[in-house]
Amino acid sequence: MGSALPLGEPAPADGMLPHDVRTDPFADFGVYLHVPFCRVRCGYCDFNTYTATELRGAKQEEYADTLLREVSLARGVLTSAGPVRPASTVFFGGGTPTLLPAGDLVRMLDGARDAFGFADGAEITVEANPDTVTDAVAAELAAAGVTRLSIGMQSAVPHVLAALDRTHEPANVATAVGAARAAGLDVSLDLIYGAPGESLDDWRRSLDTVVGLEPDHVSAYALIIEDGTKLARQIRRGEVPAPDDDLQADMYELADQRLSTAAYDWYEVSNWSRGSAHRSRHNLAYWRGTDWWGFGPGAHSHIGGVRFWNVKHPAAYAQRLAAGESPAAGRERPDAASRELEEVLLRTRIREGMPVAELRTESRHAVAALIADGLIDGGAAVHGRIVLTLRGRLLADAVVRALTS
Structure with missing residues (x-):
């Protein structure tokens, strides 16, 4: 469940x-x-x-x-x-x-x-x-x-x-x-x-x-x-x-x-x-990281930097709505460090990658080593983007750690 x-x-x-x-x-x-x-x-x-x-x-x-x-x-x-x-x-x-x-x-x-x-x-x-x-x-x-x-x-x-x-x-x-x-x-x-x-x-x-x-x-x-x-x-x-x-x-x-x-x-x-x-x-x-609303039991949403999630069980979900109440169980506004980690975690997974300029200065120092290790594409990095190689896709978590530690 x-x-x-x-x-x-x-x-x-x-x-x-x-x-x-x-x-x-x-x-x-x-x-x-x-x-x-x-x-x-x-x-x-x-x-x-x-x-x-x-x-x-x-x-x-x-x-x-x-x-x-x-x-x-x-x-x-x-x-x-x-x-x-x-x-x-x-x-x-x-x-x-x-x-x-x-x-x-x-x-x-x-x-x-x-x-x-x-x-x-x-x-x-x-x-x-x-x-x-x-x-x-x-x-x-x-x-x-x-x-x-x-x-x-x-x-x-x-x-x-x-x-x-x-x-x-x-x-x-x-x-x-x-x-x-x-x-x-x-x-x-x-x-x-x-x-x-x-x-x-x-x-x-x-x-x-x-x-x-x-x-x-x-x-x-x-x-x-x-x-x-x-x-x-x-x-x-x-x-x-x-x-x-x-x-x-x-x-x-x-x-x-x-x-x-x-x-x-x-x-x-x-x-x-x-x-x-x-x-x-x-x-x-x-x-x-764009906005979406998730409808249904246990669904998660992200609107304007706020994350919220619904009660899990369909019966509890139905009871709240029948009473005219929101089914949302909780919410959060991630802090700057959490947003940075999530941004690197998500955007490095996609082929368009993420701009090197959006990394913290200290994180940019890791780029050369990641290129040398064959984890990110050197040509893309020269043009200002972090793009995973095939090996980098296999070791994507290691790339994220290197860019956020």
Whole structure:
């Protein structure tokens, strides 16, 4: 059911931002719509998600109406901080958004459009499990304005899917891609590498399958063992091996080589696209530190330098909104040191990098050593930007430490 919420000061019951916060009317604004429902809990998952037996008083069929109450509240809060900006990106995440009827997702989308408006050419993404995508679902989402489907493929190999507790049939990925294409949607495929028992050949098979499906975008994430998950307990008991760092590095290098050969360009450490037009603009907004409002239980938001987060359980979320209160549990305004660390951590992950001039003077002294170690691109640094090399992407945490210590 997800990791613990961060520490912070209590958020006010009305959800209002601090009185001195003013938003930039010309800056991008994103909307994240969290759908916290899953048929089963995957053993590695640390997201704030719930199966039917864990809902305890919350009802899936009432969820869209509940979330729309928060959308209405958000408009009032944002109006107090400046002009309401149209959303440039909308992202339905989860959980499994497509466990809800497509009509519920459409109502949520329409509610956000009515509250904020959408910018011309807004990117609107829905995450989906391959087993939940049909021609009818894809067509209904596309007709409502959805532009992009992000399909949780994870692997093409049955025993790897089983190790991850994924329940979909591998063949259904191609069916889902076909349905999305028929509806005119962009397609992203999401992969995880380093699962217990997964070999380099297994991973190559998944990459070959992805390339054969010709998506517009590919995400590939190393499996991370989160405390409190089923997989963490299995590893602790010695039932399955922990991920092998060297093997995961080999898998990453293979992914970059295979995807690059197939004309996919990396634009963030774990993401590749066919041309800049197919990059995930919503996720880029996170890495660039722009404003977004996250709707739903456990969702996080960032508005005008203030971060806040909602109560986690869907029942508590619904109760607060039914009482006319904000679902926000807490908030914080990061200090200068925290903002600096976060800026380096996020912006060095993307291909455009970050300007050397924005580093502290003492941090700039580390640049030459990082070039010598092959971790950042020397040519880009000469032109004033920190851009990771392939080796640097594998050791991105070390680069951040060197630039912030």
